[in-house]
Every structure is written in structure tokens, then in C-alpha cells.
Amino acid sequence: MSDKRPAWLSRLASWDAAVIVITVLVLLIASGVVENFGSSRNFTFLLLDLLPIALIALPMTFVIVTGEIDLSVASTLGLTSAVMGDLWNRGLPIETIIPLCLVLGAVLGALNGFFVTVLKLPSLAVTIGTLALYRGLAFVVLGDGAVADFPRAYTSWVTGTIGDGPIPNMLIPLVVLAVVFGLVLHATPVGRSVFAAGASEQAARFAGIRVARLKFWLYVVSGLVAGLAGVLWTLRYSSARADNGLGMELAVVAAVLLGGVSIFGGKGTLPGVLAGVVLLATLQNALRLQDVSNEALNIVTGVLLIISVLLPNIVIRFRAALRRRATT
Amino acid sequence: MKRRLLAGAVSAALVLTVSACGGTTKNDSSSSGGGGAQSTAQADPNAATKEGVKMAFLPKQLNNPYSDIEVGGGKTALDELKGEYKLVGPNDASASSQVSYINTLIQQQQDVIGIAANDPNAVCPSLNQARSSGIKVVAFDSDAAKDCRDVFINQATTEGIGEQLAKMASELAGGSGEIAILSATPNATNQNAWIEVFKQQLTKPEYANLKLVKVAYGNDDDQKSFQEAQGLLQSYPNLKAIVAPTTVGIAAAARYISSSSYKGKVAVTGLGTPNQMREYIKDGTVTKFALWNPADIGYLAAYAGVALASGQITGVEGQKFKAGKLGEYTIGKDGEIVLGPPTVFDASNIDQYNF
Numbered sequence: 257m258s259d260k261r262p263a264w265l266s267r268l269a270s271w272d273a274a275v276i277v278i279t280v281l282v283l284l285i286a287s288g289v290v291e292n293f294g295s296s297r298n299f300t301f302l303l304l305d306l307l308p309i310a311l312i313a314l315p316m317t318f319v320i321v322t323g324e325i326d327l328s329v330a331s332t333l334g335l336t337s338a339v340m341g342d343l344w345n346r347g348l349p350i351e352t353i354i355p356l357c358l359v360l361g362a363v364l365g366a367l368n369g370f371f372v373t374v375l376k377l378p379s380l381a382v383t384i385g386t387l388a389l390y391r392g393l394a395f396v397v398l399g400d401g402a403v404a405d406f407p408r409a410y411t412s413w414v415t416g417t418i419g420d421g422p423i424p425n426m427l428i429p430l431v432v433l434a435v436v437f438g439l440v441l442h443a444t445p446v447g448r449s450v451f452a453a454g455a456s457e458q459a460a461r462f463a464g465i466r467v468a469r470l471k472f473w474l475y476v477v478s479g480l481v482a483g484l485a486g487v488l489w490t491l492r493y494s495s496a497r498a499d500n501g502l503g504m505e506l507a508v509v510a511a512v513l514l515g516g517v518s519i520f521g522g523k524g525t526l527p528g529v530l531a532g533v534v535l536l537a538t539l540q541n542a543l544r545l546q547d548v549s550n551e552a553l554n555i556v557t558g559v560l561l562i563i564s565v566l567l568p569n570i571v572i573r574f575r576a577a578l579r580r581r582a583t584t
Numbered sequence: 585m586k587r588r589l590l591a592g593a594v595s596a597a598l599v600l601t602v603s604a605c606g607g608t609t610k611n612d613s614s615s616s617g618g619g620g621a622q623s624t625a626q627a628d629p630n631a632a633t634k635e636g637v638k639m640a641f642l643p644k645q646l647n648n649p650y651s652d653i654e655v656g657g658g659k660t661a662l663d664e665l666k667g668e669y670k671l672v673g674p675n676d677a678s679a680s681s682q683v684s685y686i687n688t689l690i691q692q693q694q695d696v697i698g699i700a701a702n703d704p705n706a707v708c709p710s711l712n713q714a715r716s717s718g719i720k721v722v723a724f725d726s727d728a729a730k731d732c733r734d735v736f737i738n739q740a741t742t743e744g745i746g747e748q749l750a751k752m753a754s755e756l757a758g759g760s761g762e763i764a765i766l767s768a769t770p771n772a773t774n775q776n777a778w779i780e781v782f783k784q785q786l787t788k789p790e791y792a793n794l795k796l797v798k799v800a801y802g803n804d805d806d807q808k809s810f811q812e813a814q815g816l817l818q819s820y821p822n823l824k825a826i827v828a829p830t831t832v833g834i835a836a837a838a839r840y841i842s843s844s845s846y847k848g849k850v851a852v853t854g855l856g857t858p859n860q861m862r863e864y865i866k867d868g869t870v871t872k873f874a875l876w877n878p879a880d881i882g883y884l885a886a887y888a889g890v891a892l893a894s895g896q897i898t899g900v901e902g903q904k905f906k907a908g909k910l911g912e913y914t915i916g917k918d919g920e921i922v923l924g925p926p927t928v929f930d931a932s933n934i935d936q937y938n939f
Contacts, residue, residue, distance in 0.1 A: 301684065400770030400771050401771065404704075497771055544688045545692065
């Protein structure tokens with residue numbers, strides 16, 4: 257853009273920075289204003305609720321930055337959960353089941369990647385297809401049953417907190433993964449390739465980036481993480497079911513877009529995405545404590561999303577107008 | 585009022601104006617005095633009935649006509665008992681969606697939670713957290729795991745419902761032929777239990793000529809139930825009867841049959857509310873169906889909740905408590921309280937009921 261303005265102003269004008277600021281503000285306001293919001297137990301609840309969404313949002317950020325999308329993640333979670341329950345019913349040890357479930361997630365992701373990168377099909381159509389396919393398979397595997405008797409050691413770890421403090425144990429894998437994904441996206445050649453592929457696939461190819469291969473592996477990782485989320489989800493609710501995570505893909509995409517990632521690819525930051533996840537979860541938690549209805553909650557989420565898409569556009573036009581004025 | 589302003593403040597921070605229309609909750613006051621009642625191991629049947637007990641109802645999902653009537657009964661009872669009624673719940677009947685609501689209710693320090701569990705185990709850890717912070721838990725309609733609640737209000741025994749469904753199906757099919765079931769979600773606790781009994785019933789000699797060809801699932805969604813009913817008749821043209829053990833399913837199936845060429849040829853029966861089914865009874869699509877009065881479930885749940893909060897009962901078998909107009913109830917095995925036998929509705933009696 258233009259380079260005559262002070263750096264802080266252009267930082268502020270970037271949406272992902274704004275989301276981080278807004279999220280911190282909302283957290284502070286909610287803690288001050290909403291009764292019981294600031295309690296340590298509520299903090300635990302809040303984190304546990306946003307964990308699966310935050311986990312899946314990490315690879316989703318990469319996928320959307322490359323200009324693709326993966327809508328099958330929640331169904332991958334559900335199918336992983338169903339298979340986990342089925343294998344447990346068959347008497348396999350949990351130490352065997354969990355790696356198998358992660359492999360399953362990766363395979364499901366690879367299938368998406370194959371359709372998108374080898375057969376060159378549009379990812380929106382492919383992943384809507386696998387959204388239905390994987391969810392359907394989940395019901396085939398587990399049908400109408402729910403499997404609940406997972407080993408207590410695992411379920412209590414997943415719902416437990418570190419040293420009985422407010423921080424859930426499950427935050428550990430999330431923080432580790434968030435740091436890894438953040439570093440890869442913003443500080444490695446792989447990350448640069450991801451942005452390049454999203455900005456202009458052709459330019460990226462001329463620059464020697466193997467875009468198809470890159471996207472394929474992103475889908476594998478997306479499936480793998482969705483599989484991990486499925487395992488953690490199953491243990492958290494001690495209930496393996498085919499309908500687990502139903503509809504969650506939209507919450508993830510909403511958080512990613514709210515976090516400043518462009519749906520057209522090429523633009524976004526991981527801290528912004530995490531702020532988006534926290535913001536949506538915080539609003540939901542705080543407004544529920546205030547007895548605000550679901551309908552109003554949905555309205556808030558919808559309006560926020562529209563603002564997050566509109567605002568950057570308005571800023572760009574505003575700048576363009578300024579520039580036109582400066583040249584006339 | 586104050587709460588709405590606060591909610592407004594939070595939203596305003598986001599340059600948003602949200603009219604907190606409060607469609608979900610009706611909370612009379614915003615005081616959050618002492619926590620839940622102290623849990624005592626000993627019940628004192630002569631303890632005074634507490635006033636101002638804060639009881640929140642958490643149905644399987646909101647805006648479901650059936651659960652609206654249930655919790656309406658709860659509100660009536662809490663008005664009689666001078667308690668505070670609250671209604672919260674998810675918009676989808678999935679296993680995990682109720683958990684965050686339970687967490688919210690713990691934070692709000694309710695005295696009693698009345699819950700119809702979408703999944704008996706998924707809600708368990710949260711319910712036990714609620715109980716350890718002094719909140720009493722009354723499951724109604726669809727039970728939570730036994731060690732996560734204090735009592736369970738059962739609308740009827742599983743056997744009673746399953747037998748009634750089989751009896752009606754057999755009568756309507758003329759004792760032989762193909763029948764199908766249109767249920768709610770594939771993992772609805774109570775529907776599955778009834779279907780299980782129904783299947784056992786069909787092994788009896790008097791039902792030997794009945795053949796259950798399929799159990800379809802409409803997910804308690806009107807449109808999906810309608811499509812499933814349609815699908816059943818396309819797949820099984822000789823179907824004699826559709827049995828829907830869910831109010832959403834039976835209404836959707838009846839609506840489809842009443843406007844199709846199958847009207848009068850294929851019977852629809854199951855569990856439905858008189859108000860939903862009145863027109864189909866009148867136009868001859870449906871001959872008979874059954875249900876208990878859902879308002880009584882919520883009513884009984886509220887009385888049980890207040891009795892728990894007052895220390896009159898603790899959920900142990902054999903304890904007795906009074907439930908207003910419903911009379912006295914005795915807690916059965918595993919903390920179960922049975923409402924009573926289901927009512928069969930037909931053209932002769934349907935106009936006596938309004939729910």
C-alpha cells in the first residue's frame with residue numbers, strides 16, 4: 257500500500273491486529289461486567305469449549321491462505337470418534353486405537369488432497385462431498401450407538417486441569433501445535449510458499465514452488481488434526497458418537513475469517529485466527545452467562561463476520577480515495 | 585433489566601447493538617445469593633418447602649413443541665412453589681451442546697438443574713461438577729447416567745411405552761404385514777429403549793405376522809422426518825403402518841400421508857400431542873396414538889427439584905414427596921420416579937385435551 261503513513265497506523269488498519277485488540281477488550285469488559293465470567297472455573301470451561309475449534313483452525317488457516325477450503329473437518333472428527341468407539345468395543349487397547357485414529361484422520365485428509373490436487377477438482381465441492389461422505393460413514397460404523405466406557409485415566413486427563421489450577425491439560429497440545437504452526441507459517445520457506453500459492457498460484461509455480469504437492473500435504477495435516485480433535489472430543493465427553501462435532505466446520509471457518517484470513521487466499525495471520533477463535537468463544541460464554549438467547553448470539557456472530565469482511569474492503573477503498581485526492 | 589444493559593455494554597464494545605430479546609430465558613431477578621442447598625445424606629420428609637428455589641430447565645433442544653410443553657409444566661409448578669424458573673438450551677440436540685449450558689448454570693449458581701439428556705454420558709462430568717457445588721440435578725424425559733443425577737422423572741416405564749406401541753401397530757395393521765419405525769435421532773436414549781421393547785414384543789406369537797422392515801431416523805427435524813416417511817413408502821410399497829415414537833416424526837409422517845394417495849391405506853401411529861394430531865384424527869389419516877401429558881413431566885420434575893433442594897428427599901428408593909395436583913410419589917429403584925401410564929388418544933377423547 258502507501259508507505260508515507262506511520263507504521264502503527266497501518267498495523268492498526270490491518271484487521272487481524274484489530275481482532276486481537278477487540279478480543280482483549282472484550283475479555284476485559286466481560287471480566288469486569290459479567291457476573292461470574294472472571295472466575296477460574298469459567299476460564300476452564302471457556303478454554304475447554306474453544307479447544308477443538310482452535311485445534312482445527314490451525315491447519316484450516318493454512319488451507320484457506322492457499323486459497324482452498326476444507327469443510328470436511330467436522331465430519332472427519334465424527335468419523336474418527338465413531339471408529340474410536342467401534343475399535344474400543346472390539347476390545348483393542350486404547351494405546352493402539354489412538355494412533356490408528358490419527359492415521360485415519362490423515363488418510364481422510366489425503367483423500368481430499370487427492371481429489372483437489374491430483375484430479376484438480378474445486379476444493380469447495382470436494383469437501384462438501386466428503387463432509388457428507390465421512391459423516392455418513394460415521395453412522396455406518398457406529399449407527400445409533402454411543403460408546404462411553406473409555407479408560408478413566410484418559411478421560412479424566414482430558415477434562416482435568418494442570419495441578420488442579422484453571423488451565424486445562426488439553427491446552428498443552430494446543431499451545432505446542434499453535435507455536436509450531438505459527439512458526440511454520442510466518443517464519444519458514446514453507447509458510448512463504450503457502451502465502452505465495454494463495455496470492456497467485458501461477459506466480460508461485462514459476463518461482464519453483466510445487467503448489468499441488470504443498471496443498472496435498474496441507475489436506476493431510478488438516479485431516480490429521482481433525483482426527484486428533486476427534487480423539488480428544490471423544491475422551492472429553494466420554495462419548496464416541498457418529499454425530500460428534502456436527503456443524504463445527506462452520507464455527508472453524510467463521511473463526512478463521514473473523515481472524516483476518518482472506519477467503520480468496522494469500523492473506524492472514526495465525527495470531528489473528530486464534531484471537532478470532534477466542535473472541536467468538538468469549539462472546540458466546542459471556543452472553544450466555546447474561547442469559548442472552550441463542551438467536552441473539554447467532555446475530556452477533558453473523559454481524560461480526562460481515563464486519564470482518566467489510567471493514568478491510570472499506571479501508572482499502574478509503575485509502576484509494578485518499579490517494580486519488582492526493583494526485584489530483 | 586440491569587442484565588440486559590450489561591449485555592448491551594458487551595455488545596456495544598463491538599460496535600453492535602443487539603436487542604437481547606431474551607427469547608431463551610425468562611429470569612425474574614438477577615440476585616445471586618447463596619449457592620445451592622447443602623447436600624445432606626439424611627432426608628427429612630418434614631422439612632419446610634423452600635421458597636425462591638432457582639431451577640433451570642435444560643431440555644434436549646429449544647423450540648421443540650414437545651419440550652416447550654414440558655418446561656411449561658415446570659414453570660407452572662415453580663410458580664406454585666414460589667421458585668424461580670429459567671429455561672436455557674441448545675438449538676440442536678447433539679450430545680455435547682448441552683455441556684456448555686450446564687457449565688453456565690454452575691457459574692450462575694442455580695439451586696436445581698432439570699435436564700433431558702441428549703447423551704447420558706456426555707453430560708456426566710459437568711453434572712457432577714454441578715452437584716459437587718451443591719446443585720441438585722433432576723433428569724426428566726431422557727435420563728443421564730445414574731451416578732450423575734439425583735432423581736429421574738420417567739414419563740412411563742420403557743416397557744409400558746414399547747408394549748403400547750406394539751399393540752397399536754398390530755391393531756392398525758390388522759395383525760399382519762410390514763411395519764416401519766420413524767424415530768428421532770439414532771442415539772436418542774428413550775426412543776432407542778422403546779424401540780428395543782417394541783422389537784422384543786414382536787417376537788411374541790400374537791405379533792408373529794408383523795414384520796418390522798426398517799427403523800428410519802428423522803432426527804426430530806420436520807423436513808427430514810417428512811422425507812424419511814416419503815422414503816419409507818417408496819422403498820416399501822406394501823407398508824401397513826408407520827410407528828413414530830416421537831412427536832416431530834408422527835406429525836411429519838401424518839402430514840405426508842394425509843396429502844398422498846396412501847391416505848386411509850397406510851396407518852400412522854406412535855407418540856404425538858393432541859394439538860398436533862387433531863386435524864389428522866379428524867380427517868381420518870390417523871386413528872389412534874398415545875402419549876402422557878408432557879406438562880406433567882415438567883411439573884413433577886419441578887416438585888422433585890424443590891423437594892431435593894428443601895432436603896425432603898435425597899433420591900433414595902422408598903422416599904416419598906408430594907407433587908401438588910399430581911399427588912404423592914414414591915422414589916423407585918435407582919432414583920427413578922414414574923409419572924404413570926400413557927394415555928391413548930382417538931376421535932372419541934382427543935377434544936378433551938389441549939397441549
